[in-house]
Amino acid sequence: MNKYIKNIIWIAVAILGAYALAGIALNRGESINAIWLVTAAVCIYAIAYRFYAAWIAAKVLTLDETRATPAERLDNGRDFLPTNKWVVFGHHFAAISGPGPLIGPTLAAQFGYLPGTLWILIGVVLGGAVQDMVVLFASTRRNGRSLGQMARDEIGAIGGNAALIGTFMIMIILIAVLGLVVVNAMKHSPWATSTVAATIPIAMLIGLYMRHIRPGRVLEASAIGLVLLLLSVVAGGWIDHDAGLREWFNHGGLTLAFAIITYGFAAAVLPVWLLLAPRDYLSTFMKLGTIFLLAIAIVILRPEIHMPAVTQFVDGSGPIFGGTLFPFVFITIACGAVSGFHALIASGTTPKLLSNERDIAMIGYGGMLLESFVAIMAMIAATVLEPGIFFAINSPAGVVGQTAVEAVKTINSWGFPVTVEQMEQLAKDMGESTLFARTGGAPSLAVGMASIFANAFGKSLLALWYHFAIMFEALFILTTLDAGTRVGRFMLQDILGNFNKKLGETSYMPSVIFTSALVVAGWGYFLYIGVIDPNGGVNILWPLFGIANQMLAAIALCVATSIIVKSGKAKYAWVTGLPLTWLVIITTSASYEKIFSEDLRVGFFAAANHLSTQLAAGTLSPERAAVAPQLIFNQHLDAYLTVFFVVVLWVVVLDMLRLSIKHLRGEQVKPFTETAYVKTALE
Amino acid sequence: MLKKIKHLWHIIRQLSGDDAYERYLKHHAEFHASAVDAPPPLSRQDFFKYWQESKWSGINRCC
Numbered sequence: 001m002n003k004y005i006k007n008i009i010w011i012a013v014a015i016l017g018a019y020a021l022a023g024i025a026l027n028r029g030e031s032i033n034a035i036w037l038v039t040a041a042v043c044i045y046a047i048a049y050r051f052y053a054a055w056i057a058a059k060v061l062t063l064d065e066t067r068a069t070p071a072e073r074l075d076n077g078r079d080f081l082p083t084n085k086w087v088v089f090g091h092h093f094a095a096i097s098g099p100g101p102l103i104g105p106t107l108a109a110q111f112g113y114l115p116g117t118l119w120i121l122i123g124v125v126l127g128g129a130v131q132d133m134v135v136l137f138a139s140t141r142r143n144g145r146s147l148g149q150m151a152r153d154e155i156g157a158i159g160g161n162a163a164l165i166g167t168f169m170i171m172i173i174l175i176a177v178l179g180l181v182v183v184n185a186m187k188h189s190p191w192a193t194s195t196v197a198a199t200i201p202i203a204m205l206i207g208l209y210m211r212h213i214r215p216g217r218v219l220e221a222s223a224i225g226l227v228l229l230l231l232s233v234v235a236g237g238w239i240d241h242d243a244g245l246r247e248w249f250n251h252g253g254l255t256l257a258f259a260i261i262t263y264g265f266a267a268a269v270l271p272v273w274l275l276l277a278p279r280d281y282l283s284t285f286m287k288l289g290t291i292f293l294l295a296i297a298i299v300i301l302r303p304e305i306h307m308p309a310v311t312q313f314v315d316g317s318g319p320i321f322g323g324t325l326f327p328f329v330f331i332t333i334a335c336g337a338v339s340g341f342h343a344l345i346a347s348g349t350t351p352k353l354l355s356n357e358r359d360i361a362m363i364g365y366g367g368m369l370l371e372s373f374v375a376i377m378a379m380i381a382a383t384v385l386e387p388g389i390f391f392a393i394n395s396p397a398g399v400v401g402q403t404a405v406e407a408v409k410t411i412n413s414w415g416f417p418v419t420v421e422q423m424e425q426l427a428k429d430m431g432e433s434t435l436f437a438r439t440g441g442a443p444s445l446a447v448g449m450a451s452i453f454a455n456a457f458g459k460s461l462l463a464l465w466y467h468f469a470i471m472f473e474a475l476f477i478l479t480t481l482d483a484g485t486r487v488g489r490f491m492l493q494d495i496l497g498n499f500n501k502k503l504g505e506t507s508y509m510p511s512v513i514f515t516s517a518l519v520v521a522g523w524g525y526f527l528y529i530g531v532i533d534p535n536g537g538v539n540i541l542w543p544l545f546g547i548a549n550q551m552l553a554a555i556a557l558c559v560a561t562s563i564i565v566k567s568g569k570a571k572y573a574w575v576t577g578l579p580l581t582w583l584v585i586i587t588t589s590a591s592y593e594k595i596f597s598e599d600l601r602v603g604f605f606a607a608a609n610h611l612s613t614q615l616a617a618g619t620l621s622p623e624r625a626a627v628a629p630q631l632i633f634n635q636h637l638d639a640y641l642t643v644f645f646v647v648v649l650w651v652v653v654l655d656m657l658r659l660s661i662k663h664l665r666g667e668q669v670k671p672f673t674e675t676a677y678v679k680t681a682l683e
Numbered sequence: 684m685l686k687k688i689k690h691l692w693h694i695i696r697q698l699s700g701d702d703a704y705e706r707y708l709k710h711h712a713e714f715h716a717s718a719v720d721a722p723p724p725l726s727r728q729d730f731f732k733y734w735q736e737s738k739w740s741g742i743n744r745c746c
Contacts, residue, residue, distance in 0.1 A: 077710035078737055083697070090698040100746035167742075174746050216731035219701040272739040273732070280744070281699070334746075341745045348742050483744040490740070506740075549746065 010050065017043025021121075024309070025114060031304040034380045037117060038298060041376045045369045048125040053133065053365040057358075060564060060572040061137045065358040068680040070143045070351060080144070082355035082682060085362065091353065092367045094284045095345045096132070097291075099178060099477045100335025100549075101375035106441035107542060108332040109382040109390065110318040112310040115329045116379055123330070123337025124372035127579035131553055132342045133364030134560040134576055139347035140354055141674045147347045147556055153673045154562045155655050162648045163555050167344060168491050169641070170548040172519070174341075175264070175484045176526030177541040178477045181440035183256045183531060184538075185474060190249035191431050191467050193256070195236035196474040197249065199279070200263070202228045207278035218281060225282045229475070233468050240431060253531040260481070261524040267482040268489055268516040276482045283476035290472045294377050294449060297456035307383035307390065312414070319395035320439070321539045322601025323593065327586040331546035336375025338579065340552025342368065355682060381448030382441075388418025389426065389435075393444040396536030397437040407436050431463030439536040442477075446470045488519040529634045532627045539601065544638055547590055551649045554583040558656040565660045566672045573660075584653055591646040595639050604639035608632045700738075704730050 020040035024032060057063045074080040083091075108116040139145055145153070148167070152160025186193040206225040214220060239245045251259075267275050311318075314325035321332065335341070346364060354363070382390060391400075391411045400407040404420045411418055427435045430447060438444070446469035453465040490506060492515045497504015503511045530537025557580035564573050597603035600610050608631075614620050615628045663669045696702040704727050711724040725733065 077707060077714070078734070084694065086694050087697045090694075095743050096745045098744065098746040170746075211731070212728075215728040216704050216734075217701065218699045218703075219696065222699065273735050277735050277739060339746065344742045345745050480744055480746065483739075486739070487742050 010047070013043050013046055017047060024117065027309060031306050032309075033302050034298055034305050034384060035302045037113070037305070037376055037380055040117075041121060041373060044121050044125060045373070048129070049361070049366060049369060052125065053129070053361040056130065056133065056365075056575060057361045060569060060575050061134065061360070063137070063357045063360055064677075065356055066680055067357055068678040068682075069140055069354050069357060070675075071354055072680060072682055073678055074143065074352075079349070080352045083353040085355065085359040088350060088353045088355075088359065089363050089367060092345065092350045092363050093370055094288070095349065096339070096342045096367060097287065097371045097374060098335065098480050099181070099473060100174075100339065100341075101371055102378045102445055102473065103181060103441040103542075104333040104335055104546075105375050105379040106382040106445050107320050107394070107538070108329050109307060109379060110311065110313050110320045110394070111325055111329055112314075113305055113307050113379060113383040114309040115314070115325055116333055117376065119329055119333055120337050120372055120375045120379065123333070124368060127553075127582065128336075128338035128342070128372065129365040129368035130575060130579060131338060131340075131556055131560065132346050132368045133360060134564070135343045135556050136346040136351055136354075136364035137357075137360050138560060138563050139351040140357060140360065143675055144351040145347065147343045147559065150347065150563075150673075151555060151559050151652075154559050154566070154670060155652065155659060156670065158655055159555065159558065159652050162652050163552070164491070164495075166340075166548065166552045166555060166645075166648065168488060169645070170341060170545065170552055171484045171488045171491075172522045173526060173541060173545045173548055175481050175488075175523040176530065177538065177545050178481055179257065179260050179264070179523065179527040180530040180537050180541060181442050182474050182477050182481075183253050183260060183527070184438055184440035184536075185442040185446070185470050186251075186256050187253050187438070188250055188434070189432055189470075190246035191236040191240040191463075192470045192474070193249040193251065194239045195232050195467055195471045196478070198232035198235065199229065199282070199471065199475055199478070200275070202232065203275055203279040203282060206282065207274045210278060211273045221278070222281045222285055225278065226285060229282060229286065229471065230468075233464060233471050236467055237431060237463065254528075257524075257527050257531045261520060261527065263478075264481055264485050264523070265516055265520045268485040268520065269512060272486075276479075276486065279475070279479050279482065283479040286472050287476050290469075291374055291377070294381070294452065295373075297452045298377060298380060301452060301456045303380070303384040303452060303455070305380065305383045306385065307387050311387075316599060316602065319391060319399045321542060322599055323543070323590075327590040327593070328543065330582075330586040331543050331550065331590045333375065334546045334549040334553075336372050336378075338550070338553050338583065339371075340549050340554070340556055342371075343552065343556035356680070378445060381445055381452060384452065385444065385448050386416075386418065388412070388416040389423070389447070390444055391416055392418050392423055393435050393438050393447065394441065395437060396439050396534065396539065398534035398536065400437070404434075404436055429462045430466040432466070437536070439538050441538075442470065442473045446473065485516065485519050485523070488522075489515045492519060526634075529630060533631060534624065535601070540604075540634075540638060543590065543594060544641065547587055547594070547642060547645055550583050550587045551645045554580055554587060554649055555652050557583065558652050562656050562660055566663055566669075567674070570660075570664060580653075584649065587649060588646055591642045594642050604635045604642070608635035608639075611635070700734070703734055707734075 020036045023036050071080050071082040105116050148160050148163040151163045206221045210221045316324035388411055400410040408420050446466050449469040450462055450465035454462045493504050493506055530541055557576045560576040561573050593602050594604055598606050600607050611628050611632050659669050707730055708724055715721050
């Protein structure tokens with residue numbers, strides 16, 4: 001009887017999900033309610049989790065709840081520690097969810113709401129969540145070894161080094177693009193700049209409190225910090241209204257970029273307890289709280305989506321980034337659908353805390369589903385805006401024109417109505433001087449979130465909600481920037497330690513300063529170029545980040561596939577082989593287009609050659625001619641980086657195939673490295 | 684109801700690391716204090732220093 005009712009409920013969920021999905025996919029009317037996206041997503045997640053994840057757990061991985069996990073066997077009370085599954089879930093989710101799933105969908109909304117939404121849903125169910133779960137499983141069965149170590153053990157030195165270099169490169173590009181997003185959000189906005197600046201002393205104060213005033217009282221300190229952060233949003237408004245004070249925080253892109261570069265260096269060199277750790281607490285609480293609030297607001301408000309299902313920009317002429325729907329929607333939305341970076345978390349802290357294997361589906365697969373839901377909400381926040389407004393905020397001046405009148409004219413010519421007065425009123429409502437060409441995704445997401453929040457919780461506070469949203473985004477973008485620079489520094493020290501022992505010591509101050517400076521210079525360079533690029537920089541950097549991140553996902557799936565084959569389950573190798581194949585296809589074709597396309601906004605070489613010709617002919621304005629040589633050099637550099645990524649990817653894939661075929665033929669390959677079975681003594 | 688709220692509070696404390704020191708003391712008493720020459724447990728401040736350093740030595744934040 002009970003089973004009978006359960007079946008009926010699951011059939012109902014399936015029908016509802018299919019109905020909602022068909023509704024959003026087939027709708028060609030004026031607008032559609034966002035609740036349909038939420039419904040479709042939740043039903044698909046529920047079914048995928050209940051059936052696909054459970055099937056993978058039982059048949060492919062054969063999870064064994066009687067088997068002791070590394071947390072139990074190697075329990076040292078510190079990093080290896082059997083932990084409550086909800087706590088592990090919380091840690092895992094807080095670690096994997098960064099700004100990626102908020103920015104990617106916002107940018108991809110230029111294709112309409114449908115392509116991005118479908119990719120988020122299908123990608124996560126068959127790709128991203130599977131990757132996270134299988135890697136978590138593999139690492140749990142190998143004493144919590146990292147992705148790089150597993151790649152070395154399973155595939156060989158090439159795979160291991162590829163994972164290491166891939167991670168380092170992603171870090172550099174990711175930090176640059178995130179820095180650019182923050183710069184664009186703060187450009188000539190004293191309110192945003194002063195609020196974001198205030199988060200630094202607040203974090204330091206909380207750091208001191210947790211370290212010296214009341215050691216280890218994390219919740220108490222965080223509560224104080226959160227109150228101060230909210231105050232800083234209000235205080236930013238006062239500063240903005242004070243004619244003298246506002247000039248202190250009114251800066252252009254370059255000044256802000258150098259400020260962020262300086263800050264990044266300071267954060268990497270200062271002790272973690274002073275800045276990094278307290279900032280991380282605040283941003284984690286802020287992130288979880290805001291995402292929860294946004295979900296509630298969307299459910300209460302049920303906003304209408306105004307963006308068409310599919311726009312004309314699928315042909316590659318999109319203003320936010322150039323490139324056709326295939327493959328660029330799959331590159332633009334990485335986090336939220338499938339993100340290689342997660343494999344580092346799933347083979348990092350999480351497996352060392354897991355108290356029982358049976359929770360692998362909930363933490364690995366379930367955690368990624370929740371991240372995907374964040375991406376769906378970002379998609380909703382971007383598409384509830386009138387498309388005209390969305391494109392006015394997100395299109396760089398280099399594409400739509402320098403002045404408001406030009407920009408409005410260009411956007412109207414695409415068939416998206418928007419007026420200069422409308423944009424001025426919106427900027428005034430949000431407490432900003434202008435919202436034209438505020439690229440990077442953060443301002444438009446903040447406008448979307450502010451209108452959702454203001455409609456749900458009080459209309460009069462639009463400007464406060466806007467700057468709250470900017471503060472929320474900047475807070476955890478800067479946390480990723482700090483933490484990423486530090487991790488980059490560790491990796492670099494690890495590599496340099498092979499040549500010079502002293503350089504490898506993580507507490508040797510000259511080495512700390514030297515390697516931190518190198519890492520900051522790396523992302524600082526891309527950030528600088530992004531700021532001086534009239535096309536906004538995001539157009540170049542985000543696809544590069546997407547390609548790098550998908551490449552890392554492909555490496556993780558190679559490791560996973562080779563482990564499944566070696567465990568004698570070659571017939572299930574498609575579980576990871578299918579998303580792997582898809583990632584190889586999209587990464588390779590996106591790289592091909594970025595290198596060989598004749599389209600100036602897609603091909604790196606095409607853009608470089610075009611600029612060189614213009615420079616030689618003397619048709620550029622003096623300001624543009626001054627930066628042209630740097631832009632040309634950068635386009636070449638980006639092209640070679642892309643070549644490098646795709647070559648690394650293919651080498652690892654072919655190596656994995658070679659080993660798998662050898663294994664299936666019964667020849668000797670690298671040994672299966674799973675640790676031996678030990679019965680659990682817990683419970 | 685009260686029991687559920689207590690349980691939730693417990694999880695929040697554990698998630699944030701607020702109770703890390705208490706858990707450490709428990710672990711210490713259980714596994715290390717019985718040895719003859721066992722060193723005394725770390726003070727709250729020293730433990731927190733140690734805990735924070737170890738938490739931030741690897742990749743723990745993502746995109």
